[in-house]
Amino acid sequence: MTEWQKIKLFDKRIVKYEEHRESGFAGLSLPCIFANAFAFVLMCVPFKEIFWELGVFWTAFHGLLLFLGGYWRMKWLLVLSENGKIVPWKEYLKYVPVDWKSYRCHRYQVLLSYTGKIFLCFVIIQMVFQILSKAFMGTELSFEGIAYAAAMCSGSILLPGVFFIWKCC
Amino acid sequence: MIAFEHVTTKGNGFRLQNISFCLEDGFIMVLAGENGAGKTTLLKHILEPDISYQGRILIGGIDIKKDRNACLNQVALVSDDHRMPAVYTVKEVCKLYQYFYEDWSQEILEKSFRRFGVLENEQIKNLSRGGFFRMQLALGLAHKADVFLLDEVTGGMDPVFRRELWCIMRELAASGASIVLVTHILEEIRLKCDYRGILENGRLVKWEEAGLE
Numbered sequence: 337m338t339e340w341q342k343i344k345l346f347d348k349r350i351v352k353y354e355e356h357r358e359s360g361f362a363g364l365s366l367p368c369i370f371a372n373a374f375a376f377v378l379m380c381v382p383f384k385e386i387f388w389e390l391g392v393f394w395t396a397f398h399g400l401l402l403f404l405g406g407y408w409r410m411k412w413l414l415v416l417s418e419n420g421k422i423v424p425w426k427e428y429l430k431y432v433p434v435d436w437k438s439y440r441c442h443r444y445q446v447l448l449s450y451t452g453k454i455f456l457c458f459v460i461i462q463m464v465f466q467i468l469s470k471a472f473m474g475t476e477l478s479f480e481g482i483a484y485a486a487a488m489c490s491g492s493i494l495l496p497g498v499f500f501i502w503k504c505c
Numbered sequence: 506m507i508a509f510e511h512v513t514t515k516g517n518g519f520r521l522q523n524i525s526f527c528l529e530d531g532f533i534m535v536l537a538g539e540n541g542a543g544k545t546t547l548l549k550h551i552l553e554p555d556i557s558y559q560g561r562i563l564i565g566g567i568d569i570k571k572d573r574n575a576c577l578n579q580v581a582l583v584s585d586d587h588r589m590p591a592v593y594t595v596k597e598v599c600k601l602y603q604y605f606y607e608d609w610s611q612e613i614l615e616k617s618f619r620r621f622g623v624l625e626n627e628q629i630k631n632l633s634r635g636g637f638f639r640m641q642l643a644l645g646l647a648h649k650a651d652v653f654l655l656d657e658v659t660g661g662m663d664p665v666f667r668r669e670l671w672c673i674m675r676e677l678a679a680s681g682a683s684i685v686l687v688t689h690i691l692e693e694i695r696l697k698c699d700y701r702g703i704l705e706n707g708r709l710v711k712w713e714e715a716g717l718e
Contacts, residue, residue, distance in 0.1 A: 337604075342605060343604075346601060349601055350601065357592070416592070417592075428588055428589055430552070430553070431552050431582050431587060432602055433573075433574035433575075433606065434574075435574065
């Protein structure tokens with residue numbers, strides 16, 4: 337078994353235990369599912385028209401939801417909550433022969449794949465809305481929404497995630 | 506086999522100074538010293554990668570600086586400082602740790618649990634101190650460790666546990682493992698060990714075969 341496979345199995349098992357301990361679904365915690373569901377709903381709303389006046393606040397709120405979704409997705413793999421204290425897994429594996437390079441890389445891979453999936457969902461939602469609005473209201477197609485999703489995903493999920501992995505592993 | 510070759514801690518603060526000894530397979534060594542003599546620091550030199558030192562520490566002939574993971578594969582630590590996920594059960598922790606060891610035996614683990622009376626479904630936080638030490642011993646046996654490092658495991662324990670622990674250590678030594686028992690109880694060096702050492706202010710002031718005194 338390669339080091340990479342060992343880390344994958346280890347992570348799979350942590351997720352299984354934490355899913356059972358903290359309640360979750362399909363490898364995701366409930367807070368992560370809710371935060372993302374809410375973020376997707378917000379993305380569906382034609383925000384430019386309705387929330388234009390809120391501007392920065394709306395974007396910040398959306399960013400916060402995405403950040404929380406990412407945090408709750410990665411939390412199980414990075415830390416463990418024990419009686420209200422947060423302990424990095426690194427502490428528990430201090431005296432165990434772990435290949436730390438594979439350990440970190442696997443977490444980066446999970447983060448990247450999670451960010452990619454969220455981005456893809458946003459892009460699909462945006463395209464569907466753009467096409468519908470072009471078909472029924474005759475509006476022009478624009479790529480602003482996709483650029484917005486890319487900026488939000490990198491700023492609220494990818495960058496903080498990289499920081500947390502760097503800090504905890 | 507575990508060997509220290511002229512190990513001296515670099516930097517300021519408390520330091521180990523020119524520690525040298527070699528413990529071959531199948532022997533028990535008791536390393537005693539008062540609190541603050543450097544016993545736990547000595548173990549940390551083996552286990553923690555951040556401590557910088559001169560000299561060499563060899564586990565099974567491998568320099569720990571060169572291949573830390575190969576060395577950790579051969580080492581079992583039994584200590585209060587061995588942090589494990591308190592909210593997980595013994596079984597869950599073992600299932601998590603098994604992936605990282607090259608030669609893991611589930612059969613030996615289950616056998617050891619039965620023998621030591623460790624309850625698999627008990628949460629780590631609910632284990633007694635003795636139970637936690639037994640669990641760590643079973644973990645070490647399951648990954649077929651060659652070197653057992655026991656850090657202050659006898660202090661504060663009842664005579665029954667201490668007797669049982671010595672029996673286990675004898676069995677481990679008979680099967681070819683090297684055992685280092687670190688203790689602040691100086692009387693313990695009079696027990697049936699093979700080698701004894703005394704640490705004082707980071708120096709190994711005495712190192713001898715137990716039968717020579």
